[in-house]
Amino acid sequence: MKAIYSLFLVFALVLVALLGAGAGGMHYLFGVIIPYVAVVLFVAGFVMRVIRWGKSPVPFRIPTTCGQEFSLPWIKQNKIDNPSTTWGVILRMFFEIVLFRSLFRNTRVELHDGPKLAYASNKWLWLFALLFHYSFLTIFLRHMRLFTEPVPGFFQALESVDGMLQIGVPSLYLTDVVIVVAATYLFLRRVVIPQVRYVSLPADYFPLFLILGIVLSGIFMRYFVKTDIVSVKELTMGLVTFHPRIPEGVGTIFYIHVFLVSVLLIYFPFSKLMHMGGVFLSPTRNLANNNRMKIHVNPWNYPVKVHTYEAYEDEFREKMVEAGLPVEKPLEQQPENKE
Amino acid sequence: MYDGGKIIAGLAVFVLLFTFPFWYNIGNAAYTKPKLELPKDAKECVEKTEWMRAEHMQLLNEWRDEAIREGHHTYKNMVTGKVYKKSLTKTCLKCHAQKDKFCDRCHESLSVHPYCWDCHVAPKGDK
Numbered sequence: 196m197k198a199i200y201s202l203f204l205v206f207a208l209v210l211v212a213l214l215g216a217g218a219g220g221m222h223y224l225f226g227v228i229i230p231y232v233a234v235v236l237f238v239a240g241f242v243m244r245v246i247r248w249g250k251s252p253v254p255f256r257i258p259t260t261c262g263q264e265f266s267l268p269w270i271k272q273n274k275i276d277n278p279s280t281t282w283g284v285i286l287r288m289f290f291e292i293v294l295f296r297s298l299f300r301n302t303r304v305e306l307h308d309g310p311k312l313a314y315a316s317n318k319w320l321w322l323f324a325l326l327f328h329y330s331f332l333t334i335f336l337r338h339m340r341l342f343t344e345p346v347p348g349f350f351q352a353l354e355s356v357d358g359m360l361q362i363g364v365p366s367l368y369l370t371d372v373v374i375v376v377a378a379t380y381l382f383l384r385r386v387v388i389p390q391v392r393y394v395s396l397p398a399d400y401f402p403l404f405l406i407l408g409i410v411l412s413g414i415f416m417r418y419f420v421k422t423d424i425v426s427v428k429e430l431t432m433g434l435v436t437f438h439p440r441i442p443e444g445v446g447t448i449f450y451i452h453v454f455l456v457s458v459l460l461i462y463f464p465f466s467k468l469m470h471m472g473g474v475f476l477s478p479t480r481n482l483a484n485n486n487r488m489k490i491h492v493n494p495w496n497y498p499v500k501v502h503t504y505e506a507y508e509d510e511f512r513e514k515m516v517e518a519g520l521p522v523e524k525p526l527e528q529q530p531e532n533k534e
Numbered sequence: 535m536y537d538g539g540k541i542i543a544g545l546a547v548f549v550l551l552f553t554f555p556f557w558y559n560i561g562n563a564a565y566t567k568p569k570l571e572l573p574k575d576a577k578e579c580v581e582k583t584e585w586m587r588a589e590h591m592q593l594l595n596e597w598r599d600e601a602i603r604e605g606h607h608t609y610k611n612m613v614t615g616k617v618y619k620k621s622l623t624k625t626c627l628k629c630h631a632q633k634d635k636f637c638d639r640c641h642e643s644l645s646v647h648p649y650c651w652d653c654h655v656a657p658k659g660d661k
């Protein structure tokens with residue numbers, strides 16, 4: 196149900212662009228205003244979200260430790276999975292961000308007859324997540340041909356590597372195939388595995404469908420519903436040089452693609468997609484495990500009101516003596532004239 | 535802020551990278567559509583000009599398959615019915631004789647590198 200709602204939401208977005216830019220002819224709105232608004236909201240939202248995270252106090256080190264910590268000299272430390280130095284942390288973060296090292300440890304839990312509980316390694320999520328993210332990055336970088344003039348050699352090289360199979364015309368990009376397969380896997384994982392389906396929310400399905408929608412509309416534009424790419428570049432170059440204009444001959448499919456991208460950009464800072472910035476700020480990864488080597492002072496300690504034992508005894512000495520409790524200073528000899 | 539310096543530096547790098555297209559083009563001349571040298575001795579292309587702009591690669595792909603795999607060597611214009619031979623060098627480049635001032639102008643601007651010319655030889659454009 197949650198998946199279907201999200202799917203319909205993406206369909207509705209396509210319909211908005213189809214009606215607005217296609218039937219309504221609001222090209223300036225969909226080609227210039229919405230993309231600009233989206234970029235501004237994306238950058239500002241991203242920065243604000245990260246700063247808000249940065250403001251939360253981290254008085255103590257809370258790294259998740261996945262290996263032997265620094266200990267006695269003859270016990271071998273796992274320097275990456277339980278770093279105690281800044282360099283160790285840098286290495287740990289590098290492998291986390293570039294190779295998704297923690298996903299590599301993903302496990303599957305199975306209950307067998309007996310009842311026996313079994314854990315097994317499960318690398319599929321790691322593999323497809325990696326494929327998905329690298330395809331996305333490559334496609335994103337390849338798009339820079341629409342935003343640069345002259346196109347830097349790096350992006351051209353990326354294109355020729357990506358299109359090296361030279362299948363069809365325009366030549367098929369490997370990343371186009373890979374990202375569709377990988378995103379489909381990520382979606383199927385959520386509906387097929389009951390435990391994962393149970394914890395999946397619209398906020399999980401919607402970004403997947405949205406990205407799939409963007410990718411499919413892009414693929415459609417490149418291979419099936421063609422549009423005049425030279426005019427598209429006129430439009431995109433107008434955007435990045437702040438001389439926006441709407442050339443003739445740009446098809447509705449382009450506006451659908453760009454509208455979905457704009458929605459993604461606007462949605463990004465509010466959503467779980469912020470893990471892009473969040474991974475850098477995870478205190479469980481980016482802190483060295485040096486709790487016992489360095490003193491970590493709680494910086495928002497306010498002066499604590501103390502009540503020392505001496506003062507306590509002074510206050511209650513009589514009652515303590517009455518109750519037969521030992522005291523450090525004996526009761527002062529009271530003049531015994533009380534009778 | 536804890537490690538505020540590092541966080542701000544990271545954000546600065548992120549913003550700088552993301553806005554790359556906005557500052558990369560500063561100082562370059564405003565982008566204009568590539569100037570094409572159109573054939574002088576012909577008025578129209580094998581199909582309508584707007585259609586050709588978007589679909590010419592698809593058309594060439596179909597021509598290639600039909601000519602080489604199926605042996606159909608003639609193409610009829612969808613509107614006028616004018617007949618053309620399905621050939622890359624002998625049709626397209628007969629009219630568009632200067633590849634470097636026509637096809638290449640568009641393709642360079644969009645970083646398109648058709649691999650056709652690995653095998654096919656374009657006329658020298660000395661017309």
Ligand code: HEM
Nearest residue numbers: 334337338368371409410413414416417424427431453456
């Ligand atoms: C989130 C970012 C985006 C993603 C994931 C994405 C995805 C794709 C994909 C998968 C394709 C198929 C062809 C290819 O791989 O190059 C494509 C094509 C295209 N995209 Fe995007 N896109 C994004 C952003 C944009 C933006 C911001 C624009 C322009 C304002 C744009 C304009 C185009 C155009 C014009 C094509 C057709 C290119 C051609 O025919 O060769 N895309 N997109």
